[in-house]
């Protein structure tokens with residue numbers, strides 16, 4: 418329980434309306450995109466300036482009060498759950514686009530800008546910011562930096578970290594630190610910006626971000642390929658990537674997700690398909706035509722049962738809407754959904770899918786897959802119920818086997834969702850012990866009182 422004097426100091430820093438303590442308000446900040454984790458904060462603060470963030474952190478540090486940074490709370494790793502109580506520092510009122518520079522191809526934003534608002538503002542000027550987590554309608558840019566988020570476009574354009582040029586970060590002691598700038602190249606000392614990109618709110622609060630932009634590709638074409646066998650679909654992805662063509666997006670959707678989406682919003686999907694790939698080529702019109710033709714040829718040779726090429730922008734938008742409904746389809750399918758985020762080398766995708774099929778048979782759990790196949794990044798999901806301890810423990814054990822299978826193929830625990838609370842028990846297994854220890858030491862240097870998002874990434878006893 419937070420001392421009253423801390424709350425009244427918070428009110429002095431932020432004003433009455435930016436400090437929430439009513440139970441119904443706190444409730445809204447007690448959960449995130451997972452179905453497993455809930456914990457109430459003692460207080461929620463809604464700063465509008467870096468100076469206010471600095472004063473909040475200084476107060477929290479002096480009083481050793483936990484602070485959990487939060488954007489929109491859409492993460493799926495337990496990252497923004499205030500597991501130790503204390504303060505939730507939510508950035509949604511820091512939502513200004515400060516600058517879009519069409520000549521320098523950069524933009525500077527506050528952390529609470531919603532990704533979709535940013536995309537719309539850029540599109541009006543013919544500009545494009547590729548990282549596109551499928552929560553783009555709600556997630557904040559600060560949250561995507563803290564998670565180093567990815568999305569369908571990352572096959573061709575890379576993940577969030579490839580676009581971060583400058584950051585303003587408030588450290589645990591309240592110091593407002595500037596990193597990087599507005600240049601594309603910068604070789605001044607260690608790459609500290611990368612330390613904060615993907616740091617899951619454990620090293621500092623990001624209060625300003627400068628991003629690299631691209632011109633909006635003038636043309637694109639979407640294709641949907643239907644498969645009778647999931648692993649054959651996985652092999653088709655490897656064949657496309659080996660052919661020299663780099664599509665903008667290659668996404669994988671399994672039969673379970675196809676049927677769920679069709680039930681939720683009928684859109685004429687091929688409900689009998691075992692799996693489908695959604696692929697987009699983009700670039701100049703001539704290049705797009707040539708690449709699309711090459712991709713269709715590879716899909717035919719790879720055993721696709723049917724290939725549909727979207728005839729116009731509306732049809733393409735319908736296919737992509739289906740893909741972005743995928744998470745809702747999965748997360749609404751059971752009381753508790755363990756939806757993971759492993760990534761394997763792209764040439765191992767078919768082998769990984771076969772292993773998942775074996776794990777499913779052996780464990781008796783149905784496993785659904787959806788994901789960014791072009792990056793080898795799948796979201797295998799197990800449907801369970803946390804209220805049934807025996808079944809939930811078995812589901813977690815099965816997820817452990819999925820992690821092991823991915824690691825054995827040279828894969829990683831998380832392609833984009835981060836470790837948070839969800840994957841910390843596997844971290845030791847997946848990392849070099851010296852590297853892990855170094856990370857813990859870095860945390861200790863930057864946040865010696867462990868006030869920033871405590872209880873995350875590492876298991877408790879390690880920090």
Ligand SMILES: Cc1cc2nc3c(=O)[nH]c(=O)nc-3n(C[C@H](O)[C@H](O)[C@H](O)COP(=O)(O)OP(=O)(O)OC[C@H]3O[C@@H](n4cnc5c(N)ncnc54)[C@H](O)[C@@H]3O)c2cc1C
Pocket residue numbers: 449450485486487488489490491492493496497508528549550551552555556557558559560561562563564565566567568569617618619621622623624744745833834870
């Ligand atoms: C439907 C759906 C689809 C999704 N699809 C994708 C996808 O395709 N790719 C993908 O990568 N993810 C995806 N996600 C996960 C999630 O949307 C991303 O992780 C996103 O980056 C989180 O942004 P947020 O604003 O919601 O951050 P939050 O969930 O609020 O926070 C995420 C983490 O960042 C920290 N944090 C937030 N803001 C700051 C800040 N300003 N400074 C420091 N730390 C901060 C928090 O402490 C927390 O650890 C999806 C989630 C959903 C619900």
